[in-house]
Amino acid sequence: MFALTLGACGGDNAGAGADSDKAVAIAKEIKASPDQAEAILKKHGMTEDQFEALMFEIAEDPKRADAFATKVGG
16 A cells, blocks of 8 residues: 655645645544555545645645644654
8 A cells, every 4th residue: 555654734725725634634544544545545535646646745835744744643
């Protein structure tokens, strides 16, 4: 599967905040049940590739990345 390696949530535009909140929710669920990652992504209507792309998007913005890391918890 994949590892959750980032930090982010918060952005200046409204879409970014919503995407970041979704990423935080998914990341927390995957962190709690890593063996269920595929099912968790499916439940949230995302593929692994889409989630990975979102993680890269978040990581590109230092404020979003820091907020994500804080909310997910290292």
